[in-house]
Amino acid sequence: MSTNLDHATQSLRELVLSGAFAPDRKLGEEAVARALGLSRTPARIAMATLEREGLLVRTPRRGYRVRSFTIDEVAGAIDVRGELEAMAARLVAERGLDAAIETRFEAAMAQSEAIVERSALNVADRLAWTQANMDFHEALIDGSGNIALRAAFDQVIRIPLASPRAIMFAVATADRSRGQLRRAHDDHLRVVEAIRARRGAAIACAPS
Amino acid sequence: MSTNLDHATQSLRELVLSGAFAPDRKLGEEAVARALGLSRTPARIAMATLEREGLLVRTPRRGYRVRSFTIDEVAGAIDVRGELEAMAARLVAERGLDAAIETRFEAAMAQSEAIVERSALNVADRLAWTQANMDFHEALIDGSGNIALRAAFDQVIRIPLASPRAIMFAVATADRSRGQLRRAHDDHLRVVEAIRARRGAAIACAPS
DNA sequence: ATGGCACATATTGGATGCAAAATTTGATGA
């Protein structure tokens, strides 16, 4: 089960990420509460959570505001994500693939393979590819079996456009060529192969 | 200025880290509120924050409990920290040292150098060394100029015993030999030297 | 004696009320 609070936090997160509030402008508790259809108490808690996530900035006694990110900051986040994923791949290679993770890898790969092979790619295809891409990266992180790595990853992908989910849209806004998808897919193939061969070292791939 | 909430969060964090509450046991709002000398509202926000940090676990409608960490999880966190610091060192080497960071490096190095040279080390010395060690690592992260790296680092060092502050006490509980301190100090020297020489690659050091 | 059910109690989740601090507005004087 979930509570209203979880829902409120997620809603507010989506609102902020969708740009519903202007960056660097004051974000009043009352306004947020109204936007969420709740009172100020859960709104306040959701805002505190988003502050910890880095999406909002709080100045004591002066409220919250939406944090803005520069291109360099986003690029930096993607760098860190790549580093963490490379580490995850090494760890998975060392530990070996357990059945559950292997299943997730294969499902994601099959899905993305099918899409890449298609002749014409519509919006639904691209969304599906994005999902498969995310599933792959999530499986990689989970496979590492390192909860600190997982926590760091979660922290980093909260930076707008740094997530595997966002990359699709970041590159030329929803118009990524099949060639790029193909390349990302091949990268993933190489990673899985290296993991299977237990060659942990020197796994690196372009962000996807 | 700071508010009561910031104090509450910090106090609760320290209480949890100090083991004031038994792990995996229910942590009632009322109890926390009393422990903090505040009402339930700020207590709840502080608990939500600590949940996001990973120190508490929440089950909806069933409250929070203190999260327990295994040895492996702590070790994993230290691994991730090392990886992030290595990345930071590379980035600093690429960017070059700006004056402010260089000053911080030198202050930390001087402090730790002075302590390592001392003949007998009392508790105050060890605390001071811990502080200098922390300052060094903080300067390294800040010097990277990558806010995502900073955020990931902050997330990881919240795992008990994974912080540069905690390492001192983790190894044989406040009885680290001068040899170990010496080695850590030398590691730091090597890192700074490599950074000065702009050799970003292959910087790695033992946790300290 | 033990398992299950109903009732009593405690606790969470959310709304509202209140005081303090900050921002805005308006007035006054230079």
Add this chain to the structure above:
DNA sequence: TCATCAAATTTTGCATCCAATATGTGCCAT
């Protein structure tokens, strides 16, 4: 006209209150 200061209003931060749900206890039936 513009700056400055003060009053009014808004907003934050915290405490308390209320409803809904979970938990604990004791009784009853088998």
